[in-house]
Amino acid sequence: MKKKITAKVLKQEELTNGIYSLYLEVEDFADAHSGQFVMIYPGAGENLLGRPISLCEVSGDRRIIRLVYRVAGAGTYRISHLKEKETVQVLGPLGNGYDMEIADKAQTPILMGGGIGIPPMLQLAKDIYAVSGRKPIVLLGYRDRNLFLADCFEETAQVIIATEDGSVGTKGNVMDALREKALNPDMICACGPMPMLRAIKNYAVESDIKAYISLEERMACGVGACLGCVTKTAHIDDHSKVNNARVCTEGPVFEAREVLP
Ligand SMILES: Cc1cc2nc3c(=O)[nH]c(=O)nc-3n(C[C@H](O)[C@H](O)[C@H](O)COP(=O)(O)OP(=O)(O)OC[C@H]3O[C@@H](n4cnc5c(N)ncnc54)[C@H](O)[C@@H]3O)c2cc1C
Ligand code: FES
Structure with a gap:
Protein backbone atom coordinates (compact mmCIF):
# COMPACT_ATOMS: atom_id res chain seq x y z
CA MET A 1 0.00 0.00 0.00
CA GLY A 95 -2.33 3.76 -11.95
CA ASN A 96 -1.19 1.41 -14.69
CA GLY A 97 0.48 3.75 -17.21
CA TYR A 98 1.38 2.87 -20.81
CA ASP A 99 2.70 -0.62 -21.54
CA MET A 100 6.24 -0.14 -22.84
CA GLU A 101 6.41 -3.68 -24.27
CA ILE A 102 3.46 -2.94 -26.55
CA ALA A 103 4.85 0.47 -27.47
CA ASP A 104 8.25 -1.07 -28.26
CA LYS A 105 6.69 -3.68 -30.59
CA ALA A 106 4.91 -1.05 -32.71
CA GLN A 107 6.82 0.01 -35.84
CA THR A 108 5.11 3.40 -36.25
CA PRO A 109 3.59 4.36 -32.90
CA ILE A 110 2.00 7.80 -32.85
CA LEU A 111 1.44 9.74 -29.65
CA MET A 112 -1.39 12.25 -29.48
CA GLY A 113 -1.89 14.85 -26.78
CA GLY A 114 -4.70 17.37 -26.72
CA GLY A 115 -4.60 20.40 -24.39
CA ILE A 116 -3.84 19.35 -20.86
CA GLY A 117 -3.46 15.77 -22.16
CA ILE A 118 -0.09 16.82 -23.61
CA PRO A 119 2.05 16.50 -20.40
CA PRO A 120 2.00 12.67 -20.06
CA MET A 121 3.08 12.34 -23.72
CA LEU A 122 6.46 13.85 -22.84
CA GLN A 123 7.62 11.05 -20.53
CA LEU A 124 6.06 8.52 -22.92
CA ALA A 125 8.08 9.90 -25.86
CA LYS A 126 11.22 9.74 -23.71
CA ASP A 127 10.48 6.14 -22.65
CA ILE A 128 9.77 4.97 -26.22
CA TYR A 129 12.97 6.63 -27.44
CA ALA A 130 14.93 5.01 -24.58
CA VAL A 131 13.66 1.47 -25.27
CA SER A 132 13.55 1.54 -29.10
CA GLY A 133 16.08 4.22 -30.10
CA ARG A 134 13.40 5.59 -32.47
CA LYS A 135 11.87 9.03 -32.18
CA PRO A 136 8.10 8.57 -32.21
CA ILE A 137 5.85 11.05 -34.04
CA VAL A 138 3.96 13.18 -31.54
CA LEU A 139 0.87 15.14 -32.55
CA LEU A 140 0.14 17.99 -30.16
CA GLY A 141 -3.19 19.81 -30.23
CA TYR A 142 -3.58 23.33 -28.83
CA ARG A 143 -6.33 25.92 -28.83
CA ASP A 144 -4.16 28.73 -30.24
CA ARG A 145 -0.57 30.02 -30.48
CA ASN A 146 -0.12 29.82 -26.69
CA LEU A 147 1.85 26.59 -26.97
CA PHE A 148 3.40 24.88 -23.95
CA LEU A 149 5.91 21.97 -23.70
CA ALA A 150 6.23 21.62 -27.51
CA ASP A 151 9.97 22.48 -27.42
CA CYS A 152 10.61 19.87 -24.68
CA PHE A 153 9.76 17.04 -27.14
CA GLU A 154 12.43 17.92 -29.69
CA GLU A 155 15.20 15.63 -28.35
CA THR A 156 13.08 12.49 -28.26
CA ALA A 157 10.27 12.92 -30.78
CA GLN A 158 9.21 14.31 -34.16
CA VAL A 159 6.65 16.96 -33.30
CA ILE A 160 3.62 17.95 -35.39
CA ILE A 161 1.39 20.74 -34.11
CA ALA A 162 -2.29 21.47 -34.67
CA THR A 163 -4.15 24.53 -33.39
CA GLU A 164 -7.90 25.03 -33.39
CA ASP A 165 -7.56 28.56 -34.78
CA GLY A 166 -4.88 27.58 -37.32
CA SER A 167 -2.34 30.06 -35.91
CA VAL A 168 0.38 27.35 -35.73
CA GLY A 169 0.61 24.11 -37.76
CA THR A 170 -2.47 22.32 -39.03
CA LYS A 171 -5.79 24.12 -38.52
CA GLY A 172 -7.95 21.79 -36.46
CA ASN A 173 -7.21 18.98 -34.03
CA VAL A 174 -4.73 16.13 -33.86
CA MET A 175 -6.89 13.94 -36.11
CA ASP A 176 -6.89 16.67 -38.76
CA ALA A 177 -3.08 16.73 -38.52
CA LEU A 178 -2.90 12.93 -38.85
CA ARG A 179 -4.95 13.12 -42.08
CA GLU A 180 -3.14 16.18 -43.49
CA LYS A 181 0.24 14.50 -43.06
CA ALA A 182 -1.10 11.17 -44.42
CA LEU A 183 0.28 9.27 -41.44
CA ASN A 184 -0.43 5.56 -41.00
CA PRO A 185 0.29 4.57 -37.40
CA ASP A 186 0.19 0.93 -36.31
CA MET A 187 -0.57 2.00 -32.75
CA ILE A 188 -1.78 5.18 -31.03
CA CYS A 189 -1.22 6.34 -27.45
CA ALA A 190 -3.33 9.35 -26.50
CA CYS A 191 -4.51 11.64 -23.75
CA GLY A 192 -6.90 14.53 -24.14
CA PRO A 193 -10.54 15.58 -24.12
CA MET A 194 -13.28 12.97 -24.60
CA PRO A 195 -14.32 14.01 -28.17
CA MET A 196 -10.69 13.63 -29.26
CA LEU A 197 -10.47 10.17 -27.63
CA ARG A 198 -13.74 9.07 -29.31
CA ALA A 199 -12.43 10.18 -32.72
CA ILE A 200 -9.23 8.21 -32.07
CA LYS A 201 -11.22 5.12 -31.11
CA ASN A 202 -13.26 5.36 -34.35
CA TYR A 203 -10.08 5.73 -36.39
CA ALA A 204 -8.47 2.77 -34.58
CA VAL A 205 -11.48 0.53 -35.23
CA GLU A 206 -11.64 1.55 -38.93
CA SER A 207 -7.88 1.05 -39.36
CA ASP A 208 -7.78 -2.14 -37.26
CA ILE A 209 -5.04 -0.87 -34.96
CA LYS A 210 -4.81 -0.57 -31.17
CA ALA A 211 -5.29 2.77 -29.43
CA TYR A 212 -4.29 3.18 -25.78
CA ILE A 213 -6.04 6.17 -24.26
CA SER A 214 -5.76 7.78 -20.84
CA LEU A 215 -9.13 8.58 -19.24
CA GLU A 216 -9.99 11.35 -16.79
CA GLU A 217 -12.58 10.76 -14.08
CA ARG A 218 -13.21 12.66 -10.87
CA MET A 219 -11.17 10.96 -8.17
CA ALA A 220 -11.35 10.97 -4.39
CA CYS A 221 -8.92 8.33 -3.07
CA GLY A 222 -6.81 7.49 -6.15
CA VAL A 223 -6.10 3.97 -4.88
CA GLY A 224 -9.18 1.92 -5.72
CA ALA A 225 -11.05 2.20 -2.41
CA CYS A 226 -13.91 4.66 -2.94
CA LEU A 227 -15.23 3.54 -6.39
CA GLY A 228 -15.65 7.23 -7.20
CA CYS A 229 -13.88 6.89 -10.55
CA VAL A 230 -15.54 3.89 -12.20
CA THR A 231 -16.08 3.85 -15.94
CA LYS A 232 -18.16 1.46 -18.07
CA THR A 233 -16.18 -1.27 -19.77
CA ALA A 234 -16.86 -3.76 -22.55
CA HIS A 235 -15.82 -6.67 -20.34
CA ILE A 236 -16.67 -7.77 -16.80
CA ASP A 237 -14.13 -6.62 -14.24
CA ASP A 238 -12.54 -9.21 -11.88
CA HIS A 239 -12.83 -6.90 -8.89
CA SER A 240 -16.43 -5.61 -9.17
CA LYS A 241 -17.91 -8.51 -11.27
CA VAL A 242 -19.74 -5.93 -13.40
CA ASN A 243 -18.88 -3.98 -16.55
CA ASN A 244 -16.88 -1.44 -14.61
CA ALA A 245 -13.26 -0.49 -14.11
CA ARG A 246 -11.72 1.89 -11.64
CA VAL A 247 -9.85 4.51 -13.65
CA CYS A 248 -7.38 5.07 -10.80
CA THR A 249 -6.23 1.44 -10.54
CA GLU A 250 -7.23 -0.53 -13.67
CA GLY A 251 -6.49 2.67 -15.65
CA PRO A 252 -6.07 5.47 -16.39
CA VAL A 253 -4.77 3.87 -19.63
CA PHE A 254 -7.16 1.53 -21.46
CA GLU A 255 -7.37 0.08 -24.95
CA ALA A 256 -10.04 2.32 -26.50
CA ARG A 257 -12.38 -0.55 -27.50
CA GLU A 258 -12.54 -1.57 -23.82
CA VAL A 259 -14.01 1.66 -22.51
CA LEU A 260 -15.63 4.16 -24.85
CA PRO A 261 -19.20 3.81 -26.17
C1 LIG B 1 -5.48 10.34 -14.10
C2 LIG B 1 -5.64 11.83 -14.22
C3 LIG B 1 -4.57 12.60 -14.64
C4 LIG B 1 -4.71 13.99 -14.76
N1 LIG B 1 -3.62 14.69 -15.18
C5 LIG B 1 -3.72 16.03 -15.31
C6 LIG B 1 -2.59 16.78 -15.74
O1 LIG B 1 -1.49 16.24 -16.01
N2 LIG B 1 -2.73 18.13 -15.84
C7 LIG B 1 -3.94 18.75 -15.54
O2 LIG B 1 -4.04 19.98 -15.67
N3 LIG B 1 -5.01 18.06 -15.14
C8 LIG B 1 -4.94 16.71 -14.99
N4 LIG B 1 -6.03 16.01 -14.56
C9 LIG B 1 -7.26 16.76 -14.20
C10 LIG B 1 -7.09 17.32 -12.78
O3 LIG B 1 -7.10 16.26 -11.86
C11 LIG B 1 -8.25 18.27 -12.44
O4 LIG B 1 -8.20 19.40 -13.27
C12 LIG B 1 -8.12 18.72 -10.99
O5 LIG B 1 -8.37 17.64 -10.11
C13 LIG B 1 -9.12 19.84 -10.69
O6 LIG B 1 -9.06 20.12 -9.32
P1 LIG B 1 -9.48 21.54 -8.75
O7 LIG B 1 -9.62 21.44 -7.28
O8 LIG B 1 -8.58 22.61 -9.26
O9 LIG B 1 -10.90 21.77 -9.44
P2 LIG B 1 -12.34 21.47 -8.85
O10 LIG B 1 -13.24 21.39 -10.03
O11 LIG B 1 -12.64 22.45 -7.78
O12 LIG B 1 -12.21 20.02 -8.21
C14 LIG B 1 -13.08 19.53 -7.26
C15 LIG B 1 -12.90 18.02 -7.13
O13 LIG B 1 -13.17 17.34 -8.35
C16 LIG B 1 -12.03 16.59 -8.78
N5 LIG B 1 -11.86 16.87 -10.21
C17 LIG B 1 -12.25 17.98 -10.84
N6 LIG B 1 -12.00 17.90 -12.16
C18 LIG B 1 -11.43 16.70 -12.36
C19 LIG B 1 -10.93 16.04 -13.50
N7 LIG B 1 -10.98 16.59 -14.72
N8 LIG B 1 -10.38 14.82 -13.33
C20 LIG B 1 -10.34 14.26 -12.12
N9 LIG B 1 -10.81 14.83 -10.99
C21 LIG B 1 -11.34 16.04 -11.11
C22 LIG B 1 -10.87 17.13 -7.98
O14 LIG B 1 -9.86 16.15 -7.74
C23 LIG B 1 -11.53 17.56 -6.70
O15 LIG B 1 -11.69 16.45 -5.83
C24 LIG B 1 -5.95 14.63 -14.44
C25 LIG B 1 -7.02 13.85 -14.04
C26 LIG B 1 -6.89 12.48 -13.93
C27 LIG B 1 -8.05 11.65 -13.48
S1 FES C 1 -10.62 7.37 -6.91
FE1 FES C 1 -11.29 6.06 -5.34
S2 FES C 1 -11.58 4.18 -6.43
FE2 FES C 1 -10.68 5.48 -7.91
Whole structure:
Protein backbone atom coordinates (compact mmCIF):
# COMPACT_ATOMS: atom_id res chain seq x y z
CA MET A 1 0.00 0.00 0.00
CA LYS A 2 1.47 3.34 -1.05
CA LYS A 3 1.86 6.04 1.59
CA LYS A 4 1.72 9.79 1.21
CA ILE A 5 5.15 11.36 1.13
CA THR A 6 6.33 14.90 1.70
CA ALA A 7 7.74 16.39 -1.49
CA LYS A 8 9.86 19.53 -1.70
CA VAL A 9 9.10 22.18 -4.32
CA LEU A 10 12.20 22.71 -6.48
CA LYS A 11 10.68 25.07 -9.03
CA GLN A 12 7.30 26.33 -10.15
CA GLU A 13 6.60 28.54 -13.16
CA GLU A 14 3.67 29.56 -15.32
CA LEU A 15 4.29 28.27 -18.86
CA THR A 16 1.38 30.09 -20.47
CA ASN A 17 -2.02 31.42 -19.41
CA GLY A 18 -3.03 29.36 -16.35
CA ILE A 19 -0.77 26.38 -17.17
CA TYR A 20 1.92 25.67 -14.59
CA SER A 21 5.02 23.49 -14.45
CA LEU A 22 5.94 22.17 -11.01
CA TYR A 23 9.14 20.28 -10.20
CA LEU A 24 9.06 18.27 -6.97
CA GLU A 25 11.81 16.40 -5.17
CA VAL A 26 10.39 13.06 -4.07
CA GLU A 27 11.88 10.22 -2.06
CA ASP A 28 11.94 7.54 -4.70
CA PHE A 29 9.95 7.14 -7.90
CA ALA A 30 12.20 4.36 -9.24
CA ASP A 31 9.23 2.28 -10.38
CA ALA A 32 7.37 5.19 -12.01
CA HIS A 33 6.59 5.10 -15.71
CA SER A 34 4.78 7.15 -18.32
CA GLY A 35 0.99 7.40 -18.08
CA GLN A 36 0.97 7.09 -14.30
CA PHE A 37 -0.17 9.93 -12.06
CA VAL A 38 0.12 11.25 -8.51
CA MET A 39 -2.45 12.55 -6.08
CA ILE A 40 -1.20 15.93 -4.89
CA TYR A 41 -2.80 17.38 -1.75
CA PRO A 42 -3.45 21.12 -1.77
CA GLY A 43 -3.74 21.05 2.06
CA ALA A 44 -5.69 23.45 4.29
CA GLY A 45 -8.16 21.17 6.01
CA GLU A 46 -8.63 17.43 5.99
CA ASN A 47 -11.64 17.75 3.67
CA LEU A 48 -9.47 18.86 0.77
CA LEU A 49 -8.94 15.76 -1.33
CA GLY A 50 -5.90 15.03 -3.45
CA ARG A 51 -5.92 16.11 -7.09
CA PRO A 52 -4.83 13.58 -9.73
CA ILE A 53 -2.09 14.96 -12.01
CA SER A 54 -0.13 12.93 -14.59
CA LEU A 55 3.61 12.49 -14.46
CA CYS A 56 4.99 14.75 -17.16
CA GLU A 57 8.64 13.84 -16.52
CA VAL A 58 10.60 11.73 -14.04
CA SER A 59 14.27 12.71 -13.84
CA GLY A 60 17.25 13.23 -11.53
CA ASP A 61 17.83 9.56 -10.70
CA ARG A 62 14.03 9.10 -10.46
CA ARG A 63 13.89 11.56 -7.55
CA ILE A 64 12.48 14.55 -9.38
CA ILE A 65 9.01 14.63 -10.87
CA ARG A 66 7.52 17.29 -13.10
CA LEU A 67 3.79 17.98 -13.15
CA VAL A 68 2.22 20.30 -15.73
CA TYR A 69 -1.33 21.31 -14.95
CA ARG A 70 -4.07 23.81 -15.72
CA VAL A 71 -5.61 25.81 -12.91
CA ALA A 72 -9.17 24.45 -13.01
CA GLY A 73 -10.61 25.14 -9.54
CA ALA A 74 -9.76 25.63 -5.87
CA GLY A 75 -7.28 22.75 -5.55
CA THR A 76 -5.10 23.51 -8.56
CA TYR A 77 -5.29 27.22 -7.68
CA ARG A 78 -3.73 26.48 -4.28
CA ILE A 79 -1.13 24.20 -5.86
CA SER A 80 -0.16 27.00 -8.27
CA HIS A 81 0.80 29.14 -5.27
CA LEU A 82 3.38 26.66 -3.93
CA LYS A 83 6.78 28.34 -3.70
CA GLU A 84 10.32 26.98 -3.98
CA LYS A 85 11.45 25.08 -0.82
CA GLU A 86 7.86 24.67 0.43
CA THR A 87 6.58 21.12 0.89
CA VAL A 88 3.46 19.36 -0.31
CA GLN A 89 1.97 15.89 0.32
CA VAL A 90 2.01 13.53 -2.66
CA LEU A 91 0.81 9.95 -3.16
CA GLY A 92 2.18 7.90 -6.04
CA PRO A 93 3.10 6.80 -8.57
CA LEU A 94 -0.45 5.54 -9.17
CA GLY A 95 -2.33 3.76 -11.95
CA ASN A 96 -1.19 1.41 -14.69
CA GLY A 97 0.48 3.75 -17.21
CA TYR A 98 1.38 2.87 -20.81
CA ASP A 99 2.70 -0.62 -21.54
CA MET A 100 6.24 -0.14 -22.84
CA GLU A 101 6.41 -3.68 -24.27
CA ILE A 102 3.46 -2.94 -26.55
CA ALA A 103 4.85 0.47 -27.47
CA ASP A 104 8.25 -1.07 -28.26
CA LYS A 105 6.69 -3.68 -30.59
CA ALA A 106 4.91 -1.05 -32.71
CA GLN A 107 6.82 0.01 -35.84
CA THR A 108 5.11 3.40 -36.25
CA PRO A 109 3.59 4.36 -32.90
CA ILE A 110 2.00 7.80 -32.85
CA LEU A 111 1.44 9.74 -29.65
CA MET A 112 -1.39 12.25 -29.48
CA GLY A 113 -1.89 14.85 -26.78
CA GLY A 114 -4.70 17.37 -26.72
CA GLY A 115 -4.60 20.40 -24.39
CA ILE A 116 -3.84 19.35 -20.86
CA GLY A 117 -3.46 15.77 -22.16
CA ILE A 118 -0.09 16.82 -23.61
CA PRO A 119 2.05 16.50 -20.40
CA PRO A 120 2.00 12.67 -20.06
CA MET A 121 3.08 12.34 -23.72
CA LEU A 122 6.46 13.85 -22.84
CA GLN A 123 7.62 11.05 -20.53
CA LEU A 124 6.06 8.52 -22.92
CA ALA A 125 8.08 9.90 -25.86
CA LYS A 126 11.22 9.74 -23.71
CA ASP A 127 10.48 6.14 -22.65
CA ILE A 128 9.77 4.97 -26.22
CA TYR A 129 12.97 6.63 -27.44
CA ALA A 130 14.93 5.01 -24.58
CA VAL A 131 13.66 1.47 -25.27
CA SER A 132 13.55 1.54 -29.10
CA GLY A 133 16.08 4.22 -30.10
CA ARG A 134 13.40 5.59 -32.47
CA LYS A 135 11.87 9.03 -32.18
CA PRO A 136 8.10 8.57 -32.21
CA ILE A 137 5.85 11.05 -34.04
CA VAL A 138 3.96 13.18 -31.54
CA LEU A 139 0.87 15.14 -32.55
CA LEU A 140 0.14 17.99 -30.16
CA GLY A 141 -3.19 19.81 -30.23
CA TYR A 142 -3.58 23.33 -28.83
CA ARG A 143 -6.33 25.92 -28.83
CA ASP A 144 -4.16 28.73 -30.24
CA ARG A 145 -0.57 30.02 -30.48
CA ASN A 146 -0.12 29.82 -26.69
CA LEU A 147 1.85 26.59 -26.97
CA PHE A 148 3.40 24.88 -23.95
CA LEU A 149 5.91 21.97 -23.70
CA ALA A 150 6.23 21.62 -27.51
CA ASP A 151 9.97 22.48 -27.42
CA CYS A 152 10.61 19.87 -24.68
CA PHE A 153 9.76 17.04 -27.14
CA GLU A 154 12.43 17.92 -29.69
CA GLU A 155 15.20 15.63 -28.35
CA THR A 156 13.08 12.49 -28.26
CA ALA A 157 10.27 12.92 -30.78
CA GLN A 158 9.21 14.31 -34.16
CA VAL A 159 6.65 16.96 -33.30
CA ILE A 160 3.62 17.95 -35.39
CA ILE A 161 1.39 20.74 -34.11
CA ALA A 162 -2.29 21.47 -34.67
CA THR A 163 -4.15 24.53 -33.39
CA GLU A 164 -7.90 25.03 -33.39
CA ASP A 165 -7.56 28.56 -34.78
CA GLY A 166 -4.88 27.58 -37.32
CA SER A 167 -2.34 30.06 -35.91
CA VAL A 168 0.38 27.35 -35.73
CA GLY A 169 0.61 24.11 -37.76
CA THR A 170 -2.47 22.32 -39.03
CA LYS A 171 -5.79 24.12 -38.52
CA GLY A 172 -7.95 21.79 -36.46
CA ASN A 173 -7.21 18.98 -34.03
CA VAL A 174 -4.73 16.13 -33.86
CA MET A 175 -6.89 13.94 -36.11
CA ASP A 176 -6.89 16.67 -38.76
CA ALA A 177 -3.08 16.73 -38.52
CA LEU A 178 -2.90 12.93 -38.85
CA ARG A 179 -4.95 13.12 -42.08
CA GLU A 180 -3.14 16.18 -43.49
CA LYS A 181 0.24 14.50 -43.06
CA ALA A 182 -1.10 11.17 -44.42
CA LEU A 183 0.28 9.27 -41.44
CA ASN A 184 -0.43 5.56 -41.00
CA PRO A 185 0.29 4.57 -37.40
CA ASP A 186 0.19 0.93 -36.31
CA MET A 187 -0.57 2.00 -32.75
CA ILE A 188 -1.78 5.18 -31.03
CA CYS A 189 -1.22 6.34 -27.45
CA ALA A 190 -3.33 9.35 -26.50
CA CYS A 191 -4.51 11.64 -23.75
CA GLY A 192 -6.90 14.53 -24.14
CA PRO A 193 -10.54 15.58 -24.12
CA MET A 194 -13.28 12.97 -24.60
CA PRO A 195 -14.32 14.01 -28.17
CA MET A 196 -10.69 13.63 -29.26
CA LEU A 197 -10.47 10.17 -27.63
CA ARG A 198 -13.74 9.07 -29.31
CA ALA A 199 -12.43 10.18 -32.72
CA ILE A 200 -9.23 8.21 -32.07
CA LYS A 201 -11.22 5.12 -31.11
CA ASN A 202 -13.26 5.36 -34.35
CA TYR A 203 -10.08 5.73 -36.39
CA ALA A 204 -8.47 2.77 -34.58
CA VAL A 205 -11.48 0.53 -35.23
CA GLU A 206 -11.64 1.55 -38.93
CA SER A 207 -7.88 1.05 -39.36
CA ASP A 208 -7.78 -2.14 -37.26
CA ILE A 209 -5.04 -0.87 -34.96
CA LYS A 210 -4.81 -0.57 -31.17
CA ALA A 211 -5.29 2.77 -29.43
CA TYR A 212 -4.29 3.18 -25.78
CA ILE A 213 -6.04 6.17 -24.26
CA SER A 214 -5.76 7.78 -20.84
CA LEU A 215 -9.13 8.58 -19.24
CA GLU A 216 -9.99 11.35 -16.79
CA GLU A 217 -12.58 10.76 -14.08
CA ARG A 218 -13.21 12.66 -10.87
CA MET A 219 -11.17 10.96 -8.17
CA ALA A 220 -11.35 10.97 -4.39
CA CYS A 221 -8.92 8.33 -3.07
CA GLY A 222 -6.81 7.49 -6.15
CA VAL A 223 -6.10 3.97 -4.88
CA GLY A 224 -9.18 1.92 -5.72
CA ALA A 225 -11.05 2.20 -2.41
CA CYS A 226 -13.91 4.66 -2.94
CA LEU A 227 -15.23 3.54 -6.39
CA GLY A 228 -15.65 7.23 -7.20
CA CYS A 229 -13.88 6.89 -10.55
CA VAL A 230 -15.54 3.89 -12.20
CA THR A 231 -16.08 3.85 -15.94
CA LYS A 232 -18.16 1.46 -18.07
CA THR A 233 -16.18 -1.27 -19.77
CA ALA A 234 -16.86 -3.76 -22.55
CA HIS A 235 -15.82 -6.67 -20.34
CA ILE A 236 -16.67 -7.77 -16.80
CA ASP A 237 -14.13 -6.62 -14.24
CA ASP A 238 -12.54 -9.21 -11.88
CA HIS A 239 -12.83 -6.90 -8.89
CA SER A 240 -16.43 -5.61 -9.17
CA LYS A 241 -17.91 -8.51 -11.27
CA VAL A 242 -19.74 -5.93 -13.40
CA ASN A 243 -18.88 -3.98 -16.55
CA ASN A 244 -16.88 -1.44 -14.61
CA ALA A 245 -13.26 -0.49 -14.11
CA ARG A 246 -11.72 1.89 -11.64
CA VAL A 247 -9.85 4.51 -13.65
CA CYS A 248 -7.38 5.07 -10.80
CA THR A 249 -6.23 1.44 -10.54
CA GLU A 250 -7.23 -0.53 -13.67
CA GLY A 251 -6.49 2.67 -15.65
CA PRO A 252 -6.07 5.47 -16.39
CA VAL A 253 -4.77 3.87 -19.63
CA PHE A 254 -7.16 1.53 -21.46
CA GLU A 255 -7.37 0.08 -24.95
CA ALA A 256 -10.04 2.32 -26.50
CA ARG A 257 -12.38 -0.55 -27.50
CA GLU A 258 -12.54 -1.57 -23.82
CA VAL A 259 -14.01 1.66 -22.51
CA LEU A 260 -15.63 4.16 -24.85
CA PRO A 261 -19.20 3.81 -26.17
C1 LIG B 1 -5.48 10.34 -14.10
C2 LIG B 1 -5.64 11.83 -14.22
C3 LIG B 1 -4.57 12.60 -14.64
C4 LIG B 1 -4.71 13.99 -14.76
N1 LIG B 1 -3.62 14.69 -15.18
C5 LIG B 1 -3.72 16.03 -15.31
C6 LIG B 1 -2.59 16.78 -15.74
O1 LIG B 1 -1.49 16.24 -16.01
N2 LIG B 1 -2.73 18.13 -15.84
C7 LIG B 1 -3.94 18.75 -15.54
O2 LIG B 1 -4.04 19.98 -15.67
N3 LIG B 1 -5.01 18.06 -15.14
C8 LIG B 1 -4.94 16.71 -14.99
N4 LIG B 1 -6.03 16.01 -14.56
C9 LIG B 1 -7.26 16.76 -14.20
C10 LIG B 1 -7.09 17.32 -12.78
O3 LIG B 1 -7.10 16.26 -11.86
C11 LIG B 1 -8.25 18.27 -12.44
O4 LIG B 1 -8.20 19.40 -13.27
C12 LIG B 1 -8.12 18.72 -10.99
O5 LIG B 1 -8.37 17.64 -10.11
C13 LIG B 1 -9.12 19.84 -10.69
O6 LIG B 1 -9.06 20.12 -9.32
P1 LIG B 1 -9.48 21.54 -8.75
O7 LIG B 1 -9.62 21.44 -7.28
O8 LIG B 1 -8.58 22.61 -9.26
O9 LIG B 1 -10.90 21.77 -9.44
P2 LIG B 1 -12.34 21.47 -8.85
O10 LIG B 1 -13.24 21.39 -10.03
O11 LIG B 1 -12.64 22.45 -7.78
O12 LIG B 1 -12.21 20.02 -8.21
C14 LIG B 1 -13.08 19.53 -7.26
C15 LIG B 1 -12.90 18.02 -7.13
O13 LIG B 1 -13.17 17.34 -8.35
C16 LIG B 1 -12.03 16.59 -8.78
N5 LIG B 1 -11.86 16.87 -10.21
C17 LIG B 1 -12.25 17.98 -10.84
N6 LIG B 1 -12.00 17.90 -12.16
C18 LIG B 1 -11.43 16.70 -12.36
C19 LIG B 1 -10.93 16.04 -13.50
N7 LIG B 1 -10.98 16.59 -14.72
N8 LIG B 1 -10.38 14.82 -13.33
C20 LIG B 1 -10.34 14.26 -12.12
N9 LIG B 1 -10.81 14.83 -10.99
C21 LIG B 1 -11.34 16.04 -11.11
C22 LIG B 1 -10.87 17.13 -7.98
O14 LIG B 1 -9.86 16.15 -7.74
C23 LIG B 1 -11.53 17.56 -6.70
O15 LIG B 1 -11.69 16.45 -5.83
C24 LIG B 1 -5.95 14.63 -14.44
C25 LIG B 1 -7.02 13.85 -14.04
C26 LIG B 1 -6.89 12.48 -13.93
C27 LIG B 1 -8.05 11.65 -13.48
S1 FES C 1 -10.62 7.37 -6.91
FE1 FES C 1 -11.29 6.06 -5.34
S2 FES C 1 -11.58 4.18 -6.43
FE2 FES C 1 -10.68 5.48 -7.91
